[in-house]
Amino acid sequence: MMSLRKQEKLIAQVIRATNPVNQTAPWYSAAIACLVMTAAPLTAFSQDGQEEEQRSRSRQPIEEVTVTAQKIEESIQDVPIAVSALSGDNMDELKIERGEELLRAVPNVNFSKSNFSSYNFAIRGVGTKAVSAASDPAVAVSFNNAPLIRNRLFEQEFFDVQRVEVLRGPQGTLYGRNATAGVVNMLPVMPEDEFASEVKAEIGSYNSKRTSGMFNLPLGETMGFRLSGALTKRDGFDYNIHTGNDVNDRDLYSTRAIFEWEPSESFNANLIWQHFEEDDKRSRTGKQLCTKDPGLSKIGDTELTGFTPVFLSQGCLPGSVYSDDAYDVPNAKGFAHVLVTGLIPTNYGPVIDWYIDPYENASQSRDLRKIETSYDPVFRAENDLVQLNFEWALTDSLTFFSQSTYAKDDYFSSQDYNRYVSDPIFNDGGDLSPTPDGIYTDPQLGPSDGILAVDVSRSDNKQWSQEFRLQTSFDGPWNFSVGANYLDFKTQDDYFVFNNIFSLVSEYLFNQVQDEDGNWITQNCITPEENVGGDCIYVDPNSLENIDEEGHNYFLSRNLVETRSWALFGEAYWQINDDVKLTTGLRYTDDRKRSTPVSSQLLLGTLYNEETGEVESGNFTGGFAHRGYPEGDQVTLDWQEYTGRAVLDWRRETPFTDETMFYVSFAHGYKGGGTNPPRADIDPTKVQYQPLEETFEPEFVNAIEFGTKNILLDGSLTLNANAFYYDYTDYQVSQIVDRISLNENFDAESMGLELELAWQLTDATRVDMNMGYLKTRIADGEESIDVMNRTQGNEDWVLVRPSFKVPSNCIAPVDLVETVLSTENIFAIWSLCSGSAEYGSFSPEIETDLRWDTIYGLDPYNPLTDAPNGGRGFSADLSGNELPNAPHFTVNLGVQHTIPIEDWDLTLRTDYYRQSESYARVYNTEYDRLKAWSNLNASVSLSNSNSNLYMQLYVKNLFDDSPITDMFTNSDDSGLTTNVFTLEPRIVGFSISKGF
Known part of the structure; x- marks a missing residue:
């Protein structure tokens, strides 16, 4: 037998192997102590055969988990679907507080924020890598079985949760069009028969303060009411060196009210209202990295001198984001908007000097949690959901369900766009110049002696859905579920980039004239007719908070999309004999997407022809409109598709298990296509555009899965496993091209294995484990243009x-x-x-x-x-490349041990997660490589069931790691910089809750 001392040494070696630095920190000793205390019962369990037998008899069976994966309540072990379920108590134990943390409890799941207003939740390598407004999520995120196209899964924290179910694989029959990868379904706790209440308070790192609670009130014998809510405040865990402020703080709250009426055993109705609101300095992205591209020093036989090399620099090179060189800044000498600013005259010379690099003296900390920007982020989100549910038993074996859901989501996020602090670059041109005393005052961004750039991502979304369903519960071998649903979704996504150089060029480069004294003055370009000789570009005079959204001195990508979808679906369940059941399902979906194109107008203006009296496209800018953002003709796309599944499951007794089920399934899934955003509206006689696809195709997947679910050791062990293969057609992936999110389609395949285990070793000790193996491959012949490497090594x-x-x-x-x-x-x-x-x-x-x-x-x-x-x-x-965000291995291991102390239970728990390396883009270059990373959490809990008192001391991200979990490549004209995303830092907290 291994001694306790040897175990301690072994655990210390494991920790050193995963984190070889800072081993003398206080938390290091605490981690060893916590793991040893957890491991000690395992040693005792094996020391004596007789004692082991006695402990075996005292094992508690694993608690049966009920899920609604097939929209009826069933034991998770009876559902022939790869599904993981976490109760509210489970999530408290694991400290899973938001949707992004579900990857620590579900195999083959990956999560990362995106650059704009959404996120990528990937299951089995399939996620939402298309970020345009016209694209749909591949994982259907549902609240109480109602899918929500836009939601706050990333920002909102779980509270008063009955359970969260994660269904892996296409769920196109019951859950519909946007479930090619799977479903995440959160179910709230419904009103209960008895009066109850609970309050919880928590304090922690970064001055964290969190409160939550619920109040359950029966209203007579037929009605019930439940009110719950949560509030979180926390200081920022990132630091802005330039402003001296903490950023990435939290200030958010949620509330939910549920009213339920059950006048008889055959009828039930409930009304749910949920509200979420956040207003803080959360940053959408992490640090901005760049391996500087100095440009060429020689081309052909010609040595390049002066500022000519800047025309051959793309700003940043495709180097590894883990290299020290990645903490440089872009070569901004070649930024066209900076170069043309040098053409703006004053009475004392140009506004800026030629061949200037605004970021020449900029530097970056190697700490991913330290940024240096001129502007602190602003973040606001508000979400409301109202749901009305009816359940009516028409007969003893036929039930009618109705679910009506309305959701409204508003989002606003703003942060520094360039993520670097500019040098002073403006020359003093005198009082009548654009830059008196070397200061330019931008109407949106205010005064500055260098470049200022800020972006704004905002969205306004409304969704209405209705579903009707009939469900049978016959005693015979046949049962069915049939239904129909309707979805109406409208979104307006706006993305702005404000830059004081844009305003300076718009205001002065084309609109300057000399007065009778020879001084350079600026025309007031409100209408084209007021322009004399130059291009007329309207400059919005309003502040950032009050823009009129008509200025051409900033970039605006506006996306207006309406989605209308209806479907008919049904599943039949045939119990062939006592052991074998066949499930077949079919869904017909009719989708319509209507996009209203709104072209961007940055630095575009018009020319007034005094001879003809007509407004023409600008001589230099090539614009057709000097002000505003005209809407184009609507583009309507329609699809009519069939999806479905067939599952054969077989239950039988074996010598090794208490219950065993084998299943094989085939599923066909679908997700709609859409339109790519329109590009700038430039006169083609002035600028000829490179061709791009105006639409992208729907996704389709055919999936085969073999699985088994097992209960062993008198119910104390559940062991589930499966193997799957996907054949994917037209997987949607986007990248920034011509300042738009260009969506492309690629055929691919995915295959893998999954294992889930829950083992109640003794009455006091439990082990949870899941493992995922994944292999993805883009089909032969697929191609795409890598904006980071356009020549692909061709020397000509x-x-x-x-x-x-x-x-x-x-x-x-x-x-x-x-x-x-x-x-x-x-x-x-x-x-x-x-x-x-x-x-x-x-x-x-x-x-x-x-x-x-x-x-x-x-x-x-x-x-x-x-x-x-x-x-x-x-x-x-791309032939043979891996899909993005698809690590080969994911592993979760949790160990929990409870020590009774009179009326109290002391529970120790550790949870370890690791994922192997993956790629951020389809090109699989060194630039795209994401290193493997780990996460270790630990907690100590003390509870008293008699007094409903619960206390917990926990630490998340024990090693304070900051791995890069994903990244986003910015546009060419901003230098191809890279925004990276990472985990939250180590957080230590203490919570106490009391039930009444």
């Missing part, structure tokens, strides 16, 4: 930065770029990405006096026809 082509009008980089032939860079007009290189007539054109389709093929004797060149993929770059071969 080179990346080129575009003008301020063109959102994305392009590639051009090396010999052509070498010739253009040797000309007197250095800005002619900007024409290579667009065929622009402004700086000369290589395109025969554009009529201009500056035809570079004529002047320099070059062959006619049009990037749309003469460059790969219209100049966008060479496609990367």
